[in-house]
Amino acid sequence: MTPRRVAWILPGALVACLLLAASPKRPGSPDLSSSRLIDLTHAFDERTIYWPTSPSGFELKPLASGQTPGGWFYAANSFCAPEHGGTHLDAPHHFAEGGQTADQIPLASLIGPAAVFDVRVKAAADPDYRLTEADVRAWEAIHGPVRQGSIALLCTGWSSRWPDRKRYLGDDRPGDASNLHFPSFGEAAARLLIHDRRVRAIGLDTASIDYGPSKDFPVHRLAGEAGVPGLENVANLEEVPAIGAWVFALPMKIAGGSGGPLRIVAVVPEAPAAQ
Amino acid sequence: MTPRRVAWILPGALVACLLLAASPKRPGSPDLSSSRLIDLTHAFDERTIYWPTSPSGFELKPLASGQTPGGWFYAANSFCAPEHGGTHLDAPHHFAEGGQTADQIPLASLIGPAAVFDVRVKAAADPDYRLTEADVRAWEAIHGPVRQGSIALLCTGWSSRWPDRKRYLGDDRPGDASNLHFPSFGEAAARLLIHDRRVRAIGLDTASIDYGPSKDFPVHRLAGEAGVPGLENVANLEEVPAIGAWVFALPMKIAGGSGGPLRIVAVVPEAPAAQ
Numbered sequence: 001m002t003p004r005r006v007a008w009i010l011p012g013a014l015v016a017c018l019l020l021a022a023s024p025k026r027p028g029s030p031d032l033s034s035s036r037l038i039d040l041t042h043a044f045d046e047r048t049i050y051w052p053t054s055p056s057g058f059e060l061k062p063l064a065s066g067q068t069p070g071g072w073f074y075a076a077n078s079f080c081a082p083e084h085g086g087t088h089l090d091a092p093h094h095f096a097e098g099g100q101t102a103d104q105i106p107l108a109s110l111i112g113p114a115a116v117f118d119v120r121v122k123a124a125a126d127p128d129y130r131l132t133e134a135d136v137r138a139w140e141a142i143h144g145p146v147r148q149g150s151i152a153l154l155c156t157g158w159s160s161r162w163p164d165r166k167r168y169l170g171d172d173r174p175g176d177a178s179n180l181h182f183p184s185f186g187e188a189a190a191r192l193l194i195h196d197r198r199v200r201a202i203g204l205d206t207a208s209i210d211y212g213p214s215k216d217f218p219v220h221r222l223a224g225e226a227g228v229p230g231l232e233n234v235a236n237l238e239e240v241p242a243i244g245a246w247v248f249a250l251p252m253k254i255a256g257g258s259g260g261p262l263r264i265v266a267v268v269p270e271a272p273a274a275q
Numbered sequence: 276m277t278p279r280r281v282a283w284i285l286p287g288a289l290v291a292c293l294l295l296a297a298s299p300k301r302p303g304s305p306d307l308s309s310s311r312l313i314d315l316t317h318a319f320d321e322r323t324i325y326w327p328t329s330p331s332g333f334e335l336k337p338l339a340s341g342q343t344p345g346g347w348f349y350a351a352n353s354f355c356a357p358e359h360g361g362t363h364l365d366a367p368h369h370f371a372e373g374g375q376t377a378d379q380i381p382l383a384s385l386i387g388p389a390a391v392f393d394v395r396v397k398a399a400a401d402p403d404y405r406l407t408e409a410d411v412r413a414w415e416a417i418h419g420p421v422r423q424g425s426i427a428l429l430c431t432g433w434s435s436r437w438p439d440r441k442r443y444l445g446d447d448r449p450g451d452a453s454n455l456h457f458p459s460f461g462e463a464a465a466r467l468l469i470h471d472r473r474v475r476a477i478g479l480d481t482a483s484i485d486y487g488p489s490k491d492f493p494v495h496r497l498a499g500e501a502g503v504p505g506l507e508n509v510a511n512l513e514e515v516p517a518i519g520a521w522v523f524a525l526p527m528k529i530a531g532g533s534g535g536p537l538r539i540v541a542v543v544p545e546a547p548a549a550q
Contacts, residue, residue: 029308032521032542037382044378045530055338056353060531063330063357072496073372075533078331080355082338087528097348103319107312107540221347246307250525250538253362255320256335258350263525263538265382267307 029113030246030269040234040247040264041087047163049207049233050085052177058086083259087233089251090209094258095217096224102257109200109229114245114266115143115150116237120157123183127170129156130186130211136193143243146197151247154204155237156183162235170212180212187218194226201249203231203264231264240266304388305521305544315522315539316362317510322438324482324508325360327452333361358534362508364526365484369533370492371499377532380504384475389520389541390418390425391512395432398458402445404431405461405486411468418518421472426522429479430512431458437510445487455487462493469501476524478506478539506539515541 042048048058058081065075083102084090092099117139123129131154140146158168166172170181184206185193193199202209202223209230210217223230231249240247245268252260317323323333333356340350358377359365367374392414398404406429415421433443441447445456459481460468468474477484477498484505485492498505506524515522520543527535 029306031304032307032386033304037386039382039528041528043528043530060529065533070491072370072492073499074370075368075372076357076359077529077531077533078355078357079529079532079535080353082351082353084351093350095347095349097350107314111307111312111540216345217347224348248523248525248540250523250540252527252536253314253316253318253538254335254352254354255318256352257354258340258352260354261527261536263528265386265523265525 030244030267032267034270036268036270038236038239038266038268040236040240040266041262042162042233042235044081044086044261048086049163049165049168050082051207052169052171052173052180053175054082054085056080056082081261083254083257085233087235087262087264089249089259089262090220090223090230090232091257091259092224092227092229094224094230095220099224100227102251102254102260105229105251110249110251112149112151112200112247113147113243114153114240114247115146115199116153116155116240116242118155118242119183120155123156123158127181127183128211128213129183131184131189132186133188133192136189139242146193146199148198150197150199151201151203151249152193152199153234153237153240153247154185155240156205157238158182159205159235159237162233169207182206182208182212184211185209185219187222190219190222194222194228199228201229201231203234203249205234205237207233231262234264240268244269305519305542307542309545311543311545313511313514313541313543315509315511315515315541316537317437317508319356319361319536323361324438324440324443325357326482327444327446327448327455328450329357329360331355331357356536358529358532360508362510362537362539364524364534364537365495365498365505365507366532366534367499367502367504369499370495374499375502377526377529377535380526384504385524385526387424387426387475387522388422389428389515389518389522390421390474391428391430391515391517393430393517394458395430398431398433402456402458403486403488404458406459406464407461408463408467411464414517421468421474423473425472425474426476426478426524427468427474428509428512428515428522429460430515431480432513433457434480434510434512437508444482457481457483457487459486460484460494462497465494465497469497469503474503476504476506478509478524480509480512482508506537509539515543519544
């Protein structure tokens with residue numbers, strides 16, 4: 001090879017190499033060292049919202065709080081809570097007899113890239129709004145196909161109504177779940193996401209993966225039968241970009257649980273990554 | 276510039292560029308897309324170990340389980356638990372009056388690179404073994420200085436004794452905490468890790484960040500005063516490498532809690548990264 005040929009080949013290789021170095025390591029995987037952490041969890045307290053028919057709410061009972069005889073401070077509590085309230089998990093077993101209980105769900109079903117569907121404008125106009133297949137396809141026209149193994153999160157804007165029970169559920173009469181109004185997933189959109197796009201979990205910022213007026217809970221049954229966990233009463237989804245973040249949705253590991261308290265966190269890259 | 280000079284300069288640039296592309300993005304930060312997930316959490320059930328003086332243990336109460344009139348399956352439970360038992364968090368407030376409660380701890384204190392100290396051999400010979408400053412320095416001679424912001428995890432091997440109360444705590448008499456035996460952090464090592472190396476949290480696979488015979492809990496008091504969370508009854512630390520993994524330690528977000536149930540997960544890179 002002549003020096004002249006070398007002088008042409010090497011710049012080409014250099015350009016290819018620079019392009020390789022500049023591309024993200026893997027699409028959609030934020031760098032843990034430089035990412036922003038967003039807490040998507042409401043705290044548990046006496047105002048925590050449970051389903052109207054729940055026999056009880058969150059109760060914290062102090063066991064100790066104050067100076068010990070040894071001279072140091074010590075505090076400890078016990079607590080009681082139904083599984084399904086506050087920011088929480090629906091295990092597949094919640095609506096599927098043979099489905100995984102809270103402790104049996106593999107971590108791989110709870111940790112993955114987020115796909116966030118923002119329906120705030122539509123939900124503000126119609127509190128019974130349900131995500132449609134058309135919404136999913138419109139999202140895909142912008143962001144590309146929903147990536148297999150995504151955690152599909154629906155942002156309705158309802159998080160800002162927490163913990164106002166009347167505004168959040170549409171009704172605040174204890175024991176009566178007959179007149180609830182809040183947005184959620186539609187059945188066809190949930191089917192598309194779960195069976196076709198094969199998301200690993202679905203979640204949202206309202207009280208249920210079925211919308212307020214639902215009486216037969218088709219999305220719960222669909223998700224349960226498919227072994228897909230549901231994440232309910234999630235907070236702060238407005239802060240999570242449509243794509244590029246990863247979600248860690250870690251429930252309390254209750255043996256035999258149909259669900260339970262969830263701590264859910266988004267890991268958001270400094271600059272949104274391409275999908 | 277002559278073609279001959281170009282022929283020498285460009286290969287040099289190419290080699291430098293290839294080295295850059297081959298190096299990890301940031302040291303110690305695993306790639307989420309390709310990492311292995313390890314659950315470091317014991318499930319909560321009727322055998323879950325609480326402190327001998329705890330007034331109660333974990334109790335799950337079925338609210339519903341079976342076919343509904345609508346024809347689908349439905350299950351839900353409620354539960355009660357003291358904050359300090361099973362795999363759980365000690366919030367700084369547990370031993371420090373003005374310290375952060377469970378809901379106030381920033382996520383940055385709960386998510387970070389792991390530094391795992393393996394004292395299994397020493398603990399097997401002495402169940403009252405406490406991590407020493409010399410142990411930390413010996414670790415650093417191999418792995419380099421403990422990185423600021425690490426989550427320091429002590430692997431004693433006690434996880435394999437769970438949930439055998441007698442073997443795990445050293446005594447299984449209810450109400451009597453006077454004769455406990457299990458390994459933990461020593462005070463000087465904890466001080467070195469917290470004040471000098473500035474770790475963000477400390478945790479281990481026994482019941483307490485103070486060893487079994489302790490009556491004055493110096494490590495609890497030290498950690499509480501420094502605003503450093505403690506992670507207790509952690510599982511499976513044998514599977515986490517000394518460096519290179521990241522830990523997500525996500526507690527139930529109990530408002531005003533002195534601690535609470537913790538779901539803790541290690542993200543382990545496929546090949547251990549350099550620190």
